[in-house]
Amino acid sequence: MGRQRPDTPTLEEVAARAGVGRGTVSRVINNATGVRESTRRLVQQAIAELGYVPNLAARSLAVRRADAVALVMTEPDWRQFAEPFFSEIVRTLGDTLAETGLQLLLTLVRSDTDRVRFLEYARGGRVDGVLVMSVHADDPLPDMLADARMPTVLLGRRSGDESISYVDADNAGGARSAVARLVEQGRTTIATITGPLDMYAAQCRLRGYQDALALAGLKGGPSLVAEGDFTEESGRHAMAELLARHPEIDGVLAASDTTAAGALTTLRAAGRRVPDDVAVIGFDDFPLAQRTDPPLTTVRQPLEEIGRAMVRLLQEEMEEPAVAWRHVILRTELVIRESA
Amino acid sequence: MGRQRPDTPTLEEVAARAGVGRGTVSRVINNATGVRESTRRLVQQAIAELGYVPNLAARSLAVRRADAVALVMTEPDWRQFAEPFFSEIVRTLGDTLAETGLQLLLTLVRSDTDRVRFLEYARGGRVDGVLVMSVHADDPLPDMLADARMPTVLLGRRSGDESISYVDADNAGGARSAVARLVEQGRTTIATITGPLDMYAAQCRLRGYQDALALAGLKGGPSLVAEGDFTEESGRHAMAELLARHPEIDGVLAASDTTAAGALTTLRAAGRRVPDDVAVIGFDDFPLAQRTDPPLTTVRQPLEEIGRAMVRLLQEEMEEPAVAWRHVILRTELVIRESA
DNA sequence: TTGAAAGCGCTAACAG
DNA sequence: CTGTTAGCGCTTTCAA
Numbered sequence: 001m002g003r004q005r006p007d008t009p010t011l012e013e014v015a016a017r018a019g020v021g022r023g024t025v026s027r028v029i030n031n032a033t034g035v036r037e038s039t040r041r042l043v044q045q046a047i048a049e050l051g052y053v054p055n056l057a058a059r060s061l062a063v064r065r066a067d068a069v070a071l072v073m074t075e076p077d078w079r080q081f082a083e084p085f086f087s088e089i090v091r092t093l094g095d096t097l098a099e100t101g102l103q104l105l106l107t108l109v110r111s112d113t114d115r116v117r118f119l120e121y122a123r124g125g126r127v128d129g130v131l132v133m134s135v136h137a138d139d140p141l142p143d144m145l146a147d148a149r150m151p152t153v154l155l156g157r158r159s160g161d162e163s164i165s166y167v168d169a170d171n172a173g174g175a176r177s178a179v180a181r182l183v184e185q186g187r188t189t190i191a192t193i194t195g196p197l198d199m200y201a202a203q204c205r206l207r208g209y210q211d212a213l214a215l216a217g218l219k220g221g222p223s224l225v226a227e228g229d230f231t232e233e234s235g236r237h238a239m240a241e242l243l244a245r246h247p248e249i250d251g252v253l254a255a256s257d258t259t260a261a262g263a264l265t266t267l268r269a270a271g272r273r274v275p276d277d278v279a280v281i282g283f284d285d286f287p288l289a290q291r292t293d294p295p296l297t298t299v300r301q302p303l304e305e306i307g308r309a310m311v312r313l314l315q316e317e318m319e320e321p322a323v324a325w326r327h328v329i330l331r332t333e334l335v336i337r338e339s340a
Numbered sequence: 341m342g343r344q345r346p347d348t349p350t351l352e353e354v355a356a357r358a359g360v361g362r363g364t365v366s367r368v369i370n371n372a373t374g375v376r377e378s379t380r381r382l383v384q385q386a387i388a389e390l391g392y393v394p395n396l397a398a399r400s401l402a403v404r405r406a407d408a409v410a411l412v413m414t415e416p417d418w419r420q421f422a423e424p425f426f427s428e429i430v431r432t433l434g435d436t437l438a439e440t441g442l443q444l445l446l447t448l449v450r451s452d453t454d455r456v457r458f459l460e461y462a463r464g465g466r467v468d469g470v471l472v473m474s475v476h477a478d479d480p481l482p483d484m485l486a487d488a489r490m491p492t493v494l495l496g497r498r499s500g501d502e503s504i505s506y507v508d509a510d511n512a513g514g515a516r517s518a519v520a521r522l523v524e525q526g527r528t529t530i531a532t533i534t535g536p537l538d539m540y541a542a543q544c545r546l547r548g549y550q551d552a553l554a555l556a557g558l559k560g561g562p563s564l565v566a567e568g569d570f571t572e573e574s575g576r577h578a579m580a581e582l583l584a585r586h587p588e589i590d591g592v593l594a595a596s597d598t599t600a601a602g603a604l605t606t607l608r609a610a611g612r613r614v615p616d617d618v619a620v621i622g623f624d625d626f627p628l629a630q631r632t633d634p635p636l637t638t639v640r641q642p643l644e645e646i647g648r649a650m651v652r653l654l655q656e657e658m659e660e661p662a663v664a665w666r667h668v669i670l671r672t673e674l675v676i677r678e679s680a
Numbered sequence: 681t682t683g684a685a686a687g688c689g690c691t692a693a694c695a696g
Numbered sequence: 697c698t699g700t701t702a703g704c705g706c707t708t709t710c711a712a
Binding site: 057104105106117124 | 348393394395396397398399400401406408430431434443444445446447448450453454457458460461463464465
């Protein structure tokens with residue numbers, strides 16, 4: 001199974017060739033100050049001639065640092081993985097980390113053996129920190145990482161009193177402002193299609209919805225709530241269910257743009273005009289939201305800022321491990337796309 | 341930026357605690373033979389008590405091996421990334437590699453600096469081999485890897501005489517059999533919506549289409565060919581274009597199930613009945629294909645086998661670097677879903 | 681079956 | 697400014 005990298009030149013050979021000491025070569029490849037320009041050039045030439053590349057394992061062993069961080073994905077069914085939300089986050093994280101000289105490694109963790117395997121990898125020092133996409137409340141990995149004293153930052157918290165550093169969006173606030181807008185428009189029977197309620201984010205959105213309704217003095221019983229799972233199909237389904245229970249519905253807050261699109265389909269099929277008869281607002285704001293008919297008004301999460309914040313937190317955590325939990329909650333924004 | 345992992349116990353401390361030599365501990369953690377059972381147990385207890393985890397950098401330095409492989413993704417616009425094709429491949433690769441004890445690391449390479457960065461990472465010995473998703477002919481990364489003597493396996497070749505090991509599906513054959521089926525059904529004006537023609541896979545499919553047409557003695561001029569990019573939108577667009585040029589079209593081969601779905605939409609809008617007036621066959625076979633109306637007949641690529649083959653080739657390459665190029669071309673399969 | 685010792689290639693502290 | 701030296705933690709002969 002093993003493989004041995006062939007005779008890569010070592011720093012020592014570079015030193016010999018350049019006629020300098022190893023320390024000097026080390027300084028050059030690390031861009032350290034205090035090397036005469038002529039010497040530096042000498043070394044660089046030797047490096048080029050030999051095609052030298054530093055052995056990262058050796059460096060890592062010496063400095064006790066890997067200069068890499070992992071983004072672990074635990075979504076059991078990977079639906080997330082195919083969503084734009086996911087790729088946007090990854091893109092942002094990748095860009096941000098590149099600026100700081102850290103390698104981003106995505107790793108998939110689905111089974112328990114995967115979890116153990118990854119933990120050994122991380123504890124073994126191959127990465128300096130871990131970002132976790134999962135927002136499932138029952139995933140043991142975050143706690144395993146915390147126990148191992150691994151600098152860790154979660155995207156989204158697992159509950160109201162998360163004990164690990166995280167970055168989250170203001171889900172409740174987003175839901176509130178969405179519902180507030182529906183109320184302004186004069187809608188009086190406002191339903192919601194939620195995300196999986198074992199996710200805290202979905203709970204928060206639901207709470208925001210309920211709060212806003214209460215504030216407006218509107219009714220919002222359980223019969224106006226249907227649970228979905230972010231998919232379009234669940235949107236279609238849930239909408240049909242809601243319509244059956246409350247034909248008078250004139251406003252809907254959906255768990256995602258995808259779900260909202262599903263809801264639109266059902267509403268159309270039921271002969272409702274959108275947005276005249278019923279207005280739909282969805283969370284997330286991806287291209288899909290503009291392609292629906294009519295284009296969707298959405299609650300946008302600032303993915304770019306979320307990515308940046310995650311990296312910043314992780315870096316703080318890496319510099320000064322385990323002194324505090326750091327939390328950042330980013331504001332959401334209502335993107336209005338109705339002419340009505 | 342740096343971080344120092346705190347006082348993790350070392351193998352030496354384990355040895356001291358267990359009252360044995362370091363070599364013995366090493367043997368135990370590597371499941372080597374030739375350790376008395378009682379000694380082994382002693383060591384394992386010490387390991388457990390101390391919570392010892394081997395330092396992977398040190399091991400890597402000693403054995404000159406990382407026990408990890410990278411899957412690099414270079415799709416510039418990431419559309420791939422959000423496609424089921426992608427996640428299926430990743431899943432398969434992950435499972436297969438797990439069986440062999442190798443860590444799978446996904447890395448994103450979009451810019452040239454990304455490329456250089458990754459190359460240093462790989463050449464630096466952090467991974468033993470590289471799998472490349474990209475199938476774009478002009479990506480320099482595969483050659484950079486080859487020049488660096490990195491064991492590398494591509495998913496799909498870049499051209500007819502690929503100089504790097506690869507695994508591919510029989511695209512031409514798949515296209516041929518799809519067209520053959522349309523011909524059997526009595527279709528006489530068969531168009532195709534291709535993938536991006538700078539991808540060899542798309543070229544092969546186009547050639548397969550043309551060959552089958554020629555074999556059947558049907559015309560197949562350029563006006564029956566429209567270039568798309570695997571997206572649904574491109575499918576809608578291309579179909580409209582084709583329909584404008586050849587209203588008599590009665591059969592279509594699409595670059596993917598997604599594209600095919602787009603084509604269906606356009607055909608419907610144009611008042612065509614599917615499959616009565618026009619039959620559509622798409623490449624790829626994902627859940628979408630079953631949800632369209634009517635369900636799509638597709639050309640299925642054996643993703644599972646592709647993933648397995650990639651891992652196998654990479655392992656061969658790692659054991660015995662640079663002695664040969666290894667190619668595997670896997671058969672495709674027509675999945676028929678028409679009742680017609 | 682086990683212990684001791686010699687590296688693996690690099691960084692960093694310390695002289696010079 | 698630069699060379700020397702002492703590790704970083706693990707594997708792997710080689711003896712015992």
